[in-house]
Amino acid sequence: MSGLRAAVVGGGIIGTAVARHLACHHGADVTLLEKEDHVGAHQTGHNSGVVHAGLYYEPGSLKATLCRRGVDLLQEFVTQHDIAYDECGKVVVALEEAEVGRLEAIHARAVANGVPDVAMVDADGLRALEPHAVGVRALHSPHTAIVDYPAMTRALADELVAAGGSLRLGQAVTTLDERGTGVRVGTALEEAEFDVVIVCGGLQSDRLAALLGEPRDPRIVPFFGDYFLVPERQRSLVRGMVYPVPDPRYPFLGVHLTPRVDGALMLGPNAFLSLGRESYRPRRVVPRDVLDAVGFAGFWRFAAGNVAAAVRESRTAVSPRRFVAEAQRYVPELDGVGVTRGPRGVRAQAMDSSGRLVDDFVITGTDRVVLVRNAPSPGATSALAIAEHVVAEALGRRSGSR
């Protein structure tokens, strides 16, 4: 042991990866505190399961660099731990000429980000890759993959414990108090002092920052994403993932067709304001979460600038038929018969007071505390690289403060 006492708050894939990195690579004495009764309970356990290759992100951004590094580390980890992983590839499809310029811009970004083997294909090339998909052009990313993120998170937690770390489930952190000598972390059951604390609270990250006396903004505004499941008889309509060309004004990728490692085929997710940060059923409203969103001036500025997108997304939110219709534009043989409602996920999307959705990962902190304040997609893909990055940041801040 290095003698460093570290606490990590939040047992999603990022917090668990951070805790395991501190214990396994730095010999720290680590306590991981998670409020739920298992790791990966929120975003980590409710996402598309895609290992993004790094197509979309601004070159040089944290997303671009940590996604590429994250893919390499993830591949090594899942191979070592025999976790389900399938490099089924992905096509991003332009339905009309008007979208081709945007698709070419994504191609240029992918090349700049060092994504291997990406290529533009025409309608025939698309048909050769995905015989049931239609479009005028497509960007093919053969190494985009799917994985079991909850299994990966459990394996990270097992490594943490094997390295002597402590995993405290069912322990919500309620106080964070930084003093000259350390940081006191409190739950309803106990309070203890640590040399460094790393907070990876996902949907609660702005509230956890406020516990420490840090600014509430950027604020977390929760956007849910519903998935629908295609019946078995139509699962073979796609070989890999089929995505639309994303709307550049919006950080979400649009309803896509994604195979899962268990053999299911999902449609989704859409994106609409969630009435609860951790609500996975349509009618479950959490008044505190709603008040937080509607009482935030940035939210109204965002809403005013995104009326068209909100109307489009609200159609898919209320009508499964409209949802399936979105996917049918790319795979017309999808008949919608027997499509069933699948899981819902809620994205922790940071928004600034001007109503701008913060695109890149945001990592801030004080002398002894590092806060992961915005880690949306490709956060799961990048988790092992985010862990390296924030641990280096935490150790650097601490040595700078001594």
Ligand SMILES: Cc1cc2nc3c(=O)[nH]c(=O)nc-3n(C[C@H](O)[C@H](O)[C@H](O)COP(=O)(O)OP(=O)(O)OC[C@H]3O[C@@H](n4cnc5c(N)ncnc54)[C@H](O)[C@@H]3O)c2cc1C
């Ligand atoms: C619908 C959807 C689709 C997505 N698709 C993909 C994808 O295909 N590929 C990809 O790479 N990324 C995807 N993402 C993003 C990815 O899921 C996230 O980037 C990633 O899971 C973030 O991990 P995390 O650990 O920060 O957050 P979470 O998994 O949300 O974990 C945060 C944890 O903190 C805990 N916590 C909060 N407050 C406290 C407290 N006070 N005390 C103790 N514990 C606390 C929570 O209980 C939770 O377990 C998607 C996200 C969503 C929602």
